[in-house]
Amino acid sequence: MRGLLAKRTSAGPLDYIHQGWMKLTLGLSFVFLYSPLLILVIFSFNDSRRNIVWRGFTTKYYEKAWNNDGLIEAFANSLTIAFLCTIISTILGAMVALLLWRFRFPLKGAYEGAMTLPIVIPEICMGVAMMAFFSRVGWPSGLVWPFNLSAITIAHISFCFPFVAVIVRARLANFNLELEEAAKDLGASEWQFFRDIMIPFMRPGLIAGALLAFTLSLDDFVITFFTSGPDTVTLPVKIYSMVRFSVTPEINAASTVLIAITLVLTTIALWLQSRAGQKLGH
Amino acid sequence: MLGVPPGIWLTVFFIIPLSLIWLFSFGDKRGLIDIDLTWTMANYARAMDPLYLQIFLKSFWFAGITTLACLLVAFPIAIAITFAPSRIRPILLLLVILPFWTNLLIRTYALIAVLRTKGYVNFGLEYLWDGLNAILLFFGMDPSGLIGERFTPAPLLYNNFAVVFGLVYVHLPFMVLPLYASLDRMDRSYLEASLDLGATQFRTFLSITVPLAMPGIISGLIITFIPALGSFLTPDLLGGTDSQMIANVIERQFKSANDWPFGSALSFILMYITFFVLAARALFSKRGSTMDAG
Numbered sequence: 001m002r003g004l005l006a007k008r009t010s011a012g013p014l015d016y017i018h019q020g021w022m023k024l025t026l027g028l029s030f031v032f033l034y035s036p037l038l039i040l041v042i043f044s045f046n047d048s049r050r051n052i053v054w055r056g057f058t059t060k061y062y063e064k065a066w067n068n069d070g071l072i073e074a075f076a077n078s079l080t081i082a083f084l085c086t087i088i089s090t091i092l093g094a095m096v097a098l099l100l101w102r103f104r105f106p107l108k109g110a111y112e113g114a115m116t117l118p119i120v121i122p123e124i125c126m127g128v129a130m131m132a133f134f135s136r137v138g139w140p141s142g143l144v145w146p147f148n149l150s151a152i153t154i155a156h157i158s159f160c161f162p163f164v165a166v167i168v169r170a171r172l173a174n175f176n177l178e179l180e181e182a183a184k185d186l187g188a189s190e191w192q193f194f195r196d197i198m199i200p201f202m203r204p205g206l207i208a209g210a211l212l213a214f215t216l217s218l219d220d221f222v223i224t225f226f227t228s229g230p231d232t233v234t235l236p237v238k239i240y241s242m243v244r245f246s247v248t249p250e251i252n253a254a255s256t257v258l259i260a261i262t263l264v265l266t267t268i269a270l271w272l273q274s275r276a277g278q279k280l281g282h
Numbered sequence: 283m284l285g286v287p288p289g290i291w292l293t294v295f296f297i298i299p300l301s302l303i304w305l306f307s308f309g310d311k312r313g314l315i316d317i318d319l320t321w322t323m324a325n326y327a328r329a330m331d332p333l334y335l336q337i338f339l340k341s342f343w344f345a346g347i348t349t350l351a352c353l354l355v356a357f358p359i360a361i362a363i364t365f366a367p368s369r370i371r372p373i374l375l376l377l378v379i380l381p382f383w384t385n386l387l388i389r390t391y392a393l394i395a396v397l398r399t400k401g402y403v404n405f406g407l408e409y410l411w412d413g414l415n416a417i418l419l420f421f422g423m424d425p426s427g428l429i430g431e432r433f434t435p436a437p438l439l440y441n442n443f444a445v446v447f448g449l450v451y452v453h454l455p456f457m458v459l460p461l462y463a464s465l466d467r468m469d470r471s472y473l474e475a476s477l478d479l480g481a482t483q484f485r486t487f488l489s490i491t492v493p494l495a496m497p498g499i500i501s502g503l504i505i506t507f508i509p510a511l512g513s514f515l516t517p518d519l520l521g522g523t524d525s526q527m528i529a530n531v532i533e534r535q536f537k538s539a540n541d542w543p544f545g546s547a548l549s550f551i552l553m554y555i556t557f558f559v560l561a562a563r564a565l566f567s568k569r570g571s572t573m574d575a576g
Contacts, residue, residue, distance in 0.1 A: 022358065022361070022362050023362075025358040025359065025362065026358070026359060026362045026374075029355060029358075029359050029454075030377060032355075032451070032454075033377075033378070033381050033451075033454065034377075034381065035396070036389070036392035036393050036395070036396045036451070037381065037384060037388075037389065037392050039392065039395060039396065039402060040388070040391070040392040040395065043395070092287060092288040092291055093288075095284050095285065095287060095288050096285070096288045098284055099284040099285040099288075103284070103285075105285075111285065111289065114292060114297070115288070115292065117292075117296065118292075118296055120508070120556065120560060121300075121553055121556065122508070122509070122511070122512030122529070122549075122552055122553065122556060123509075123512065123514070124512055124514050124529040124532050124533065124549070124552070125300075125303075125512070125532075125549040125550075125552060125553050126296075126299075126300075128303060128532060128533075128536045128545060128546070128549055129296075129299035129300045129302065129303045129549070130295075130299050131536060132299065132302050132303050132306065132536075132542060132546070133295075133298065133299035133302055135315075136302060154295050155295070157291070157295070158291070158292070158295045158296045161288065161291070165288075215383060219383075219385045219386070221385070221386060221387045221515060222514050222515065226536065236385060236387050239387060239388070239391070240387055243387075243391050243394070243519065247391075247394060247395060247398070251391065255385070255388040255391060255392075258385055258388060259384050259385070259388060262383055262384060262385065263380065263383070263384075266379075266380065266383040270376065270379075274372070
């Protein structure tokens, strides 16, 4: 019976993937999605400044980008901001997730709704609000590094931690409450239960959330654009000003580095999540 | 206790900034940076000026076309992934998601190289033109009358086409994921029954697949439309002078034009539209679920 069914579905009319037009659509879609990025990466190694024709392999634009002090400074700023943002966002996000998962309290709906606001409102609105806020409260500018990055970091945390909260909460939804009963029956205190059961259980969610926060912070342009000053430029803001000026292989090189970092981090996050999901399945 | 630090953070560094520009939107600009809170509605009235109303309409138009184009492109992708062998399904999904995680600015920049006058698309078109020209000459025909004296690059960048193309490129994954999520939950025996009873693939698609995937379609339309409407980078980098969207006007008010009250009013109009769309969706899904229950 099972073999019969399997045979039927493999040759059946619902087997769209094996139909030519479906393969073609899928293929064209991936060409549409990937060719601009592939071209960007390939031509960062092209030994020609203007031409769109391949003129041989070179890494000189990477050297040039590496020797461009402004670019390296912007990159260092981006990494610093992303690092600080990740730590604080993960802590705040985990707190929100635990609170919403475990407790009932008055105005919980309002609290939850407010926490999703930074995810849903248009980026431009958040950007200008942050710009107006920091200028009106007289936020100190021109401080020594890394304190001059505080405004951007704060703005990044505000939009990153709600995302962390969503991811960690999704993980908590799978928590087996019997584990808590067992721990408490065996005499664990609230703190011991939290430290020995909850934190290890939340770990994949925390790591995935932290990687997401890091990527979001590293990639953000619009909100940073409104909170950065002349001395506090991040990599995307720097790339933006270079793009406005002209299209050069140096930008391709800087972009390729940023793409590579994001890809590695995302792959790790997705892999961790799927591994955590598989563990639950067993 | 647990909720206090995040609550304070959100209040100080999110709610207060938003409240500030909400107050500014009722303010009067005095001098270079001074804003008097006079509870005037003048900034909102100015947003109804035909000049700005036209930009709002244009933003709706761009976001609308983008959303529909995404739906048309994403549906076959979602179907293909749903019915793909379970072994390659995660890979296909990953391939859809990965560009989504690539920096928005970089994806937009990548399109410039593809679309510009000396870009890859025009390069390809010129190659085709040369080929066609050679064929026509070979058959002794005069190509100048049919395809022109010489190749003229298609104007693909810095116009409305480039903006919509860029928006579709950037937002496609937003549409594929909810469509896939609802198609994956679909009970396939309905499709088999429909096909067994003699309906064509097309008829089955229209009468079975589309209605069953409706929650995913609605979600996809909304989560594509909202970010597309508030897009700043795509029209900024790919658009021409007449393809500015609402976010570009807001940016100008806060930077070069330095008219914060008006920029704040525009921001809040954009936010109200966003909330209205989300509320409509919530209402719709509630009605849908009570209909299912009944």
